[in-house]
Amino acid sequence: MSETVISTSPPQNRLPPVHEVKCHELFIGFFLIGIVGFGGVMPWIRRMVVEQRRWLSEEEFINMLSICQILPGANVGNMAVCLGSRFAGIRGSVSAIAGLFTAPFFIVILFAIFYSKYAGVPFVENIFRGVSAAASGLVISMGIKIMLPVCRTPHAIIVTILAVMGITVLKLPLLWVVAILAPASILVLWLLGRR
Structure with a gap:
């Protein structure tokens, strides 16, 4: 008779349970x-x-x-x-x-x-x-x-510098900086992940 092994570790694609906070x-x-x-x-x-x-x-x-x-x-x-x-x-x-x-x-x-x-x-x-x-x-x-x-990767450091420059030097509104840098950052990470 074979034993059934039941895994107690959570599946990799699920988040760990949230702390219970009242x-x-x-x-x-x-x-x-x-x-x-x-x-x-x-x-x-x-x-x-x-x-x-x-x-x-x-x-x-x-x-x-x-x-x-x-x-x-x-x-x-x-x-x-x-x-x-x-x-x-x-x-x-x-x-x-x-x-x-x-x-x-x-x-x-x-x-x-x-x-x-x-x-x-x-x-x-x-x-x-x-x-x-x-x-x-x-x-x-x-x-x-x-x-x-x-800021542990070159990508994150570059995005941080661009965000600071966009707000402080170019005086762009925060919404514009986010609208430009967020999709660009996601695209770069996606392209790097495909390599």
Whole structure:
């Protein structure tokens, strides 16, 4: 009598199962990001999702971020909706968005009241300049963290350089840069894969 061997490894063409993330975890995670994420929330989302809670791998995060950046609307809002949907459907999206925007809604109202009363005070102006510099540093550091794993091939480095030049030197809108470089990049990879 022959034994039947049952393979327990997942088929190669299927994605591994997604972590189970509950709606309350999405709300709390994004609520905390909404509190600490002054001047640039995306680095905090990356840190929570990839480094701390390990809900996504670095590559999955970059892929999702790429999609969220070309969609209309705020990138962080798009990211919250996508992450929430991936883990808990529509309820997850609502939980993540509610968590992300609840605290900032009230904080921004308080800041607006404070700024309208004390905007001309030099000390307050210096505080806002310092906050702006810190926010710029966060955005730059996240850009570098995302760029390093992606730019491992000459093709990726060339596309990155062309994108930066298109936006900064040629002053092209992001939509044009994506519309030109995305199909060109896909075509080049397809041609390289046929060799």
